[in-house]
Amino acid sequence: MVQEKKSKAWIARPQDPKLVARLSEQTKVSPILTQILFGRGIAEPDKLVSFLAPPSLARGLHNPSKLPGCREAAAFLADAIRAKKKIVVYGDYDVDGMTATAILLQGIRVCGGDAIFYVPNRLEEGYGLNCDALRLFKETENVDVVVTVDCGITSVEEARFAKSLGLQMVITDHHTPIVDEKTGRQILPEAVAIVHPKLEIDGFPPYPFPEICGAFVAFKLVWQLGVEMGTDGVKTSPEMREFLLKAIGYAALGTIADVMPLQDENRVLVRYALNNSLVEHLPLGLKYLVETASAGKPKKLTSDDVSFVIAPRLNAAGREVLNEKTLEILKKGQQGKDDRMTSGPSGQDEQSEYEKAKDDWELGKKLLEHPQPLAAAGQMGLARLGVELLITDRPDRANELAKYVNNLNQTRQKLEQRIMKEARALINNEETGYADDPAFVLAGEDWHPGVIGIVAGRLAETYSRPTVMIALRDPDSSSGSARGVSDSSFNMYDALDSCSQYLTRFGGHAGAAGLGIKQSNVAAFRAAFCDYVANHFAESDYVPRVYIDCELPLAALTPQICHEIEKLAPFGADNPNPVFVVQGLTLDSIRAAGANANVLQAKFRQRQTTRRAVCFNHVDWIQELERLHAENALAKYDVAFNIAYNDFMQQVEMRIVDWRVSRQ
Numbered sequence: 001m002v003q004e005k006k007s008k009a010w011i012a013r014p015q016d017p018k019l020v021a022r023l024s025e026q027t028k029v030s031p032i033l034t035q036i037l038f039g040r041g042i043a044e045p046d047k048l049v050s051f052l053a054p055p056s057l058a059r060g061l062h063n064p065s066k067l068p069g070c071r072e073a074a075a076f077l078a079d080a081i082r083a084k085k086k087i088v089v090y091g092d093y094d095v096d097g098m099t100a101t102a103i104l105l106q107g108i109r110v111c112g113g114d115a116i117f118y119v120p121n122r123l124e125e126g127y128g129l130n131c132d133a134l135r136l137f138k139e140t141e142n143v144d145v146v147v148t149v150d151c152g153i154t155s156v157e158e159a160r161f162a163k164s165l166g167l168q169m170v171i172t173d174h175h176t177p178i179v180d181e182k183t184g185r186q187i188l189p190e191a192v193a194i195v196h197p198k199l200e201i202d203g204f205p206p207y208p209f210p211e212i213c214g215a216f217v218a219f220k221l222v223w224q225l226g227v228e229m230g231t232d233g234v235k236t237s238p239e240m241r242e243f244l245l246k247a248i249g250y251a252a253l254g255t256i257a258d259v260m261p262l263q264d265e266n267r268v269l270v271r272y273a274l275n276n277s278l279v280e281h282l283p284l285g286l287k288y289l290v291e292t293a294s295a296g297k298p299k300k301l302t303s304d305d306v307s308f309v310i311a312p313r314l315n316a317a318g319r320e321v322l323n324e325k326t327l328e329i330l331k332k333g334q335q336g337k338d339d340r341m342t343s344g345p346s347g348q349d350e351q352s353e354y355e356k357a358k359d360d361w362e363l364g365k366k367l368l369e370h371p372q373p374l375a376a377a378g379q380m381g382l383a384r385l386g387v388e389l390l391i392t393d394r395p396d397r398a399n400e401l402a403k404y405v406n407n408l409n410q411t412r413q414k415l416e417q418r419i420m421k422e423a424r425a426l427i428n429n430e431e432t433g434y435a436d437d438p439a440f441v442l443a444g445e446d447w448h449p450g451v452i453g454i455v456a457g458r459l460a461e462t463y464s465r466p467t468v469m470i471a472l473r474d475p476d477s478s479s480g481s482a483r484g485v486s487d488s489s490f491n492m493y494d495a496l497d498s499c500s501q502y503l504t505r506f507g508g509h510a511g512a513a514g515l516g517i518k519q520s521n522v523a524a525f526r527a528a529f530c531d532y533v534a535n536h537f538a539e540s541d542y543v544p545r546v547y548i549d550c551e552l553p554l555a556a557l558t559p560q561i562c563h564e565i566e567k568l569a570p571f572g573a574d575n576p577n578p579v580f581v582v583q584g585l586t587l588d589s590i591r592a593a594g595a596n597a598n599v600l601q602a603k604f605r606q607r608q609t610t611r612r613a614v615c616f617n618h619v620d621w622i623q624e625l626e627r628l629h630a631e632n633a634l635a636k637y638d639v640a641f642n643i644a645y646n647d648f649m650q651q652v653e654m655r656i657v658d659w660r661v662s663r664q
């Protein structure tokens with residue numbers, strides 16, 4: 001077996017007890033919050049105070065007129081709306097793309113515009129604008145104007161094609177534009193206007209905080225459109241103001257799902273959304289979705305609820321886990337198993353995978369046939385159900401869609417678990433020899449291209465090795481997903497670039513990328529890729545890190561501290577939930593809890609004080625701690641954890657992030 005648990009490097013954030021004490025006194029902020037913020041580089045009194053009490057929306061959000069291209073786009077759209085032109089909002093199939101679509105579509109409608117929406121099918125059409133869809137808009141829907149959200153900035157060819165059809169284009173996006181290697185200038189698609197936080201326009205100052213998501217860009221455009229359509233050119237109509245307060249909720253979902261840094265106006269946005277928009281104006285579909293997923297009435301949402309409950313479910317629709325082709329593949333996989341089953345153990349679980357998917361797909365088709373805001377295309381996939389879930393105000397439809405999307409997520413999870421199992425079997429099979437490779441290149445015949453990325457990410461983290469997963473479908477071009485190891489300097493894009501002679505296409509970033517490959521080239525690609533990794537990925541790159549905010553005695557873990565820590569929320573990228581450490585703990589008890597015995601429950605002790613501890617995602621630690629505890633009940637441990645207040649148990653608990661046998 002391949003070694004999985006690597007001990008992580010614990011890295012303490014900067015400390016300066018004297019300075020922190022002075023800051024705390026000056027600002028009246030508790031010493032613990034002051035230490036945490038100081039450790040994260042917020043050391044000036046006014047910044048510290050404003051982080052804990054962010055400014056109002058009016059002062060905290062940058063005016064949309066500062067966003068490059070926003071005024072031009074809004075003026076053009078206002079004219080188009082007044083001229084009764086037909087507008088299509090062209091979105092994307094992930095949460096940011098869906099929420100951006102919901103914002104702009106409804107925003108245009110609030111202004112009295114005639115708008116429909118389109119979300120491409122991930123597996124058939126892929127990311128960004130595509131020419132077939134553009135032609136459909138023109139020929140069957142009489143569309144005049146196409147506005148992209150969360151995509152389009154690199155669609156130079158497609159924009160030219162749209163122009164040749166007589167379509168007017170507005171591009172709104174936040175992805176990195178193409179840069180001309182020689183001149184260093186951005187290569188942009190031809191459009192009436194381009195709205196983009198990183199757009200370089202001569203004489204126009206750069207946007208104050210360029211790290212905003214596609215939905216936030218769409219929000220700014222609607223805000224500016226509201227100003228443009230208003231009577232005095234300054235104020236928006238009361239209907240528009242009402243809508244913008246609701247739209248903040250959508251923009252926050254996109255921000256969290258796209259893992260944007262929760263600083264500056266993103267923090268203002270997400271905080272306001274979680275405290276207000278997503279409470280007072282929670283879209284019906286999301287209310288039902290949270291109810292379905294957590295089997296209860298939704299309480300106030302947290303950023304974790306968005307990341308782990310809402311986003312995966314909406315994304316499941318966008319992954320196109322179900323369609324005719326997927327079913328064919330599942331059926332083939334099923335037949336393969338049936339053949340093997342004649343001599344092997346029965347595969348009851350597998351038996352149901354195809355049948356269940358078939359039923360789900362039949363239902364999906366029925367839902368898609370329901371009268372839609374967009375009749376434009378027969379080829380639009382299930383992602384459009386995600387957008388509809390976000391915007392419908394019909395309770396029956398909202399409920400139906402929420403249940404369906406939840407169901408899709410379960411199908412996605414099942415596929416993922418099966419592929420994970422098969423991938424691990426390949427790794428641990430001595431005949432393959434993969435266990436000794438510095439990176440994994442794995443290929444499977446009935447793997448789903450919409451799910452392999454998630455599995456590759458899990459494997460890369462579990463084994464600390466760059467991982468490429470290939471879904472062998474088409475002998476001439478099978479698609480693959482590649483994931484690097486977080487906290488490492490390894491660059492996946494460069495690695496693929498170095499092996500590009502074996503690929504039919506590739507693209508992406510340092511951490512994640514996609515590729516196309518001929519089946520006959522998989523073995524050669526594996527060799528070349530592993531070679532590259534062996535030469536460019538140092539052993540020290542493999543060590544995952546945990547950043548420690550503060551060390552405490554166990555007795556300091558009180559409900560008051562939990563309350564203090566909540567002031568730092570919402571947590572997410574660039575503003576993680578604080579990690580505390582208590583050293584030299586003994587273990588009073590340890591057990592496996594939960595329906596699948598996969599929840600670690602323990603009680604730790606330091607002198608007379610005991611505290612409950614839990615961990616939800618490390619089954620392996622249960623056995624390891626049980627073994628250590630059985631060997632020596634007095635052994636001491638250092639534990640790194642997030643602090644949480646368990647409402648049900650009415651006590652503080654430690655959510656274990658990492659642990660080690662104490663070195664004291």
Ligand SMILES: [Mn+2]
Pocket residue numbers: 096097150174213214215258
């Ligand atoms: Mn995005």
